[in-house]
Amino acid sequence: MEISELGEFGLIDRLTKELPIKHESTKLSIGDDAAILRPEKGCDVLVTTDLLLENVHFDLTYVPLKHLGYKAAVVNFSDIYAMNGQPKQITVSLGISKRFTVEHIEELYSGIRLACDVYGVDIVGGDTCSSHQGLVISITCIGEAGEGKAVKRSGAKDTDLICVSGDLGAAYMGLQLLEREKIASRGNRDFQPDFGGKEYIIERQLKPEARKDIIADLDKAGIVPTSMMDVSDGLSSELLHICKSSGTGCRVYEDRIPIDYQTALMAEELNMNLVTAALNGGEDYELLFTVPLTDHEKIERMAGVKVIGYITKADLGCALVTRDGSEISLKAQGWNPLAAEKKGE
């Protein structure tokens, strides 16, 4: 069905029908000039936003629309968890190019709705319009954290332990694989990509999850990180952010960086440097955080979290300690979206 048959309001009605409200705090949802929220008493409100543009942030050649919607929502939730908060509401703005049908947009929206169901988030508003160019997705997420309980980037202290959840570099290697298969498929209509044994890195790229579980585990363990952020641009870049904001330096150990075996195999197959992928690949959406040295035992007992180094005084700088014990300055080689180059090209 052509979108023009429905018009803006018809399309919004269709996309947002049967949208149950999950939170007491969502007092008024879609359909007015603004949504009305009543955050829980004693809570701070968190706000984060992401803008995703076709052919800059995603390539519809290999990204299914439902996955794209899911990921677009989850990356925002990840930012809220990275503040030690809980995502509660999102607004979804779409700029839709003429080549999309109503069914395409329903597919995209079904991914957003799925993510909201999985993470318990209400869709409370947005804006929908036509785009003369590619697809535009702008999502803003509203979250809550106990008053004064939000964790910033700026609280890391000398001797704090640096921790990271999950593993790194997989989403980046997944992207490399997708790009390789895209090139291989050119001019070949019957091309079937072979992702056997590489499902994990593909999933990390196409359908990442936000670490709600880690935030819950930290809370259960009675650990309050001194600083935290999510790994979206790459570990190096994020470590430099934390150290700059906190006025510290850091040391991370190459042999402590968690890497999945599929990531390692793919790097070998593509003849790429594995540590570079893990340090600079980005889009991992894992949590990077620091805890006081006194929390060492508690952290060691937590599943899915690894201590990868420690915070130092600022004058020691930020460095990676390699397997042979030498130190290499950390540089932010993460993706610079203003360099206008697609990752992996």
Next chain:
Amino acid sequence: MEISELGEFGLIDRLTKELPIKHESTKLSIGDDAAILRPEKGCDVLVTTDLLLENVHFDLTYVPLKHLGYKAAVVNFSDIYAMNGQPKQITVSLGISKRFTVEHIEELYSGIRLACDVYGVDIVGGDTCSSHQGLVISITCIGEAGEGKAVKRSGAKDTDLICVSGDLGAAYMGLQLLEREKIASRGNRDFQPDFGGKEYIIERQLKPEARKDIIADLDKAGIVPTSMMDVSDGLSSELLHICKSSGTGCRVYEDRIPIDYQTALMAEELNMNLVTAALNGGEDYELLFTVPLTDHEKIERMAGVKVIGYITKADLGCALVTRDGSEISLKAQGWNPLAAEKKGE
């Protein structure tokens, strides 16, 4: 200066330097995974968002970047006022095409900052990336209203008076004029558009204001509208929204619709129907609201507000009463952004 010289973080630093925080409620601004807000006790939080795309919502041939920034912010504030709230914070996401320099983006941002200074709003976050297509601007505004004091679209009751602030149709006629001059200038490098005596309609199109003053006046007069929204798509469209949400009908009088003489002159010059422009033009950003009949005297004493009709039972439908006393059904002929046609073309 090329934007790639600065990179994303360099550009953000430059755009947001010396950004004073105006509100106690803004606990943490730009520079972390999310902003931290602490709304005033006893206040609800309002959220609205707008997505603006080049050549869909604006034409840089005649829209100066500073004005564009100003308008992009103000249209969001307008949505918050339309809920009987006060805008407090915005996030600003930009997709920047390669043809823009750092100075261009500074110009755009200076308009956004100016609007925030005029209306007392903090810029607390955003996302900046390159666009392979045109300029993309996505702004989300967070506002506050006293708990339960937000005014929705759905509260209009039979016999309520329908009121509108300012005048209507001017922004639309301003757009017609700008489009006419754009066409006239084609192939003529030395072309100087003649806007003499038409400054008001040009300003209404390029630099609209949100009616903060009317919200303050209503409060002073002790008037709480039963329903309210801002006129962005056109009076007809908005009236139908209010009546649909409230389960009512309405009658508005053609001869009561406030129209500025510049709007009328321009319509005559362009041989366009003036009432159509006022009913369906849109982008007026005036407030449309309903009040109980008992507030009639109070409303009559308010400057800049006009009673244009009244709410009826639903079965009477929504109609315009023309000067000769006949009734014409109201239709939403406002701009449908998904029809992918630019206004005025």
